[in-house]
Amino acid sequence: MRWDLGRSSGVQDRRGMGAGAIAGGGGIVTVVVALIGYFVFGIDPRTFLETAPTQQVAGSGAVQASACPEGDTACQFADVIHTSTIDTWTPLFQARNQTYRPSQIALYTGGTQTGCGMGQSAMGPFYCPADDTIYIDLNFINTLEKDLGAGGDFAMAYVIAHEAGHHVQNVLGISEKVQAAQQRLSEREGNVLSVRLELQADCYAGVWAKQSNTKLNWLEAGDVEEGLRAAAAVGDDTLQKRGQGMVVPDSFTHGSSADRMKWFRTGYDTGNPSACDTFG
Numbered sequence: 001m002r003w004d005l006g007r008s009s010g011v012q013d014r015r016g017m018g019a020g021a022i023a024g025g026g027g028i029v030t031v032v033v034a035l036i037g038y039f040v041f042g043i044d045p046r047t048f049l050e051t052a053p054t055q056q057v058a059g060s061g062a063v064q065a066s067a068c069p070e071g072d073t074a075c076q077f078a079d080v081i082h083t084s085t086i087d088t089w090t091p092l093f094q095a096r097n098q099t100y101r102p103s104q105i106a107l108y109t110g111g112t113q114t115g116c117g118m119g120q121s122a123m124g125p126f127y128c129p130a131d132d133t134i135y136i137d138l139n140f141i142n143t144l145e146k147d148l149g150a151g152g153d154f155a156m157a158y159v160i161a162h163e164a165g166h167h168v169q170n171v172l173g174i175s176e177k178v179q180a181a182q183q184r185l186s187e188r189e190g191n192v193l194s195v196r197l198e199l200q201a202d203c204y205a206g207v208w209a210k211q212s213n214t215k216l217n218w219l220e221a222g223d224v225e226e227g228l229r230a231a232a233a234v235g236d237d238t239l240q241k242r243g244q245g246m247v248v249p250d251s252f253t254h255g256s257s258a259d260r261m262k263w264f265r266t267g268y269d270t271g272n273p274s275a276c277d278t279f280g
C-alpha cells in the first residue's frame with residue numbers, strides 16, 4: 001500500500017503517558033473484558049459501556065491532536081489512514097445531504113482514560129461513541145502479524161477503517177437504534193444485532209478501501225487479500241478455535257470469518273455504503 005500518498009491531520013498522542021487511575025479502578029470485570037476483548041478485538045462498544053457506566057473522563061482524556069514525531073512511521077501510518085477515512089466519508093455524507101462529524105484517533109500504550117471508561121490495550125483497537133474517538137495501541141500490529149497471522153500494512157489499515165465504520169454508524173444513529181432494540185430483546189436476539197453491526201463496519205471498511213483507492217490509487221497487488229486475511233483472522237470461529245479452553249461469550253460475537261470477508265468484499269466491490277445493509 002502506497003500510504004505515503006495520503007495526507008495527515010494529526011493524532012492524539014498519549015503514548016507513554018501511563019494509565020493513571022488504572023491501578024485503582026476497573027476490578028475483575030474490566031480484567032475479564034480485557035482478556036476476552038483481546039481475543040475478539042474491536043470490542044463491542046455496548047458491552048464496553050455496560051462494564052464501565054459510571055466512569056467519567058472529566059477532561060483527563062482530552063489531548064489535542066498533533067502531528068506525529070518525525071520518523072515515527074507507525075504513528076504517521078495511523079494518522080494517514082484515519083485521515084483518509086474522514087476524507088472518504090465526508091463527501092459520501094455530503095452526497096446524501098448529511099454532515100459527517102469527523103472522528104478522532106488516539107494512540108496510547110497500556111491504558112488510557114476514554115469517554116467509555118478505562119481503555120486497555122489488551123482489548124485490541126476499539127471505538128468509543130461517547131467521545132467519537134478510535135483508540136489504538138500500535139503494538140496491535142505485532143498481535144495481528146505474529147498471533148493472528150494477518151501481517152501487512154493494509155491489514156492494519158483495515159482495522160482502523162473498521163473502527164471508523166463504527167463511527168459512521170454512530171453519526172448515522174445506527175448504533176443507538178441497535179442499542180435501543182437490544183434493551184427489548186433477549187440476549188441471544190441482541191447478539192444477532194451486534195453481529196450485524198460488526199459486519200456493517202466491515203462493509204464500511206470495504207467502502208473506504210474502494211473510495212480511497214479511487215482517489216489516491218494507493219492500493220498495490222495483494223492489499224485487498226491482506227484485508228480479507230485480517231477480516232478472517234478476527235472472525236469469531238477462528239478466534240474461538242485459537243482460544244480453546246477460553247470462554248468466549250455470545251455477547252462478544254463479531255461474526256464468522258466467512259461473513260466478515262464477504263461483507264468487506266461487498267463494500268469494496270460496490271464502494272457504496274447503501275450496499276452495506278447487513279440488517280436487511
Ligand SMILES: [Zn+2]
Nearest residue numbers: 042043198201
Ligand atoms: Zn467492531
